[in-house]
Amino acid sequence: MNKIAWMAAPALLLFLPGCIARTAANIVTAPVRAGSQVVDWSTTSQEEADRNYGRKMRKQEAREARERKKEEERRRRECRDAGYDNCG
Template identity: 55%
Template sequence: MRAMFLVLLSAPLLGGCVSTVKTIVTAPVKAVGQVADWSTTSQDEADRNRGREIRKREERLGKLTRERDKAAEKCRDGKEEQCQRAEVLEHEIEAEMAAPY
């Protein structure tokens, strides 16, 4: 009778023990999964990064084009150094366009 009483009293304690054991056993699996998530790039992240790079490239091209156009306008007004500047900017634009994404 006494043994049965001790078993009944210890039952709630065993429930918590099972939960703890389950947590300890599954922790390494969860840790490996988290490391895999951190070390790989999802397709969504890759697409987002690619879009960001394309926008940056377009911004650079836009800036170079505006600078080239201003220099070309001043070149037409007879400023020789601006003609050279427009030519240099044209080469930079061509190099940016030829570079892979």
């Protein structure tokens, strides 16, 4: 068993520098990636702005349609209360 461990040790040493270099690169680039993520979270892309504007306009149109419907119903009720037959 001890012989196998000594034979495997040089093979492990060949792979170890790659792992160390990769880990070091990840540690060095972590602050840059974190900073770019913060910038991404704090800014709005054009696609997001367009989507938000579209949602806002649809809500406004729906609100205006409800108000028009209420006003039309109120107008018809007043017309009928005034005694007119064709309040269509």
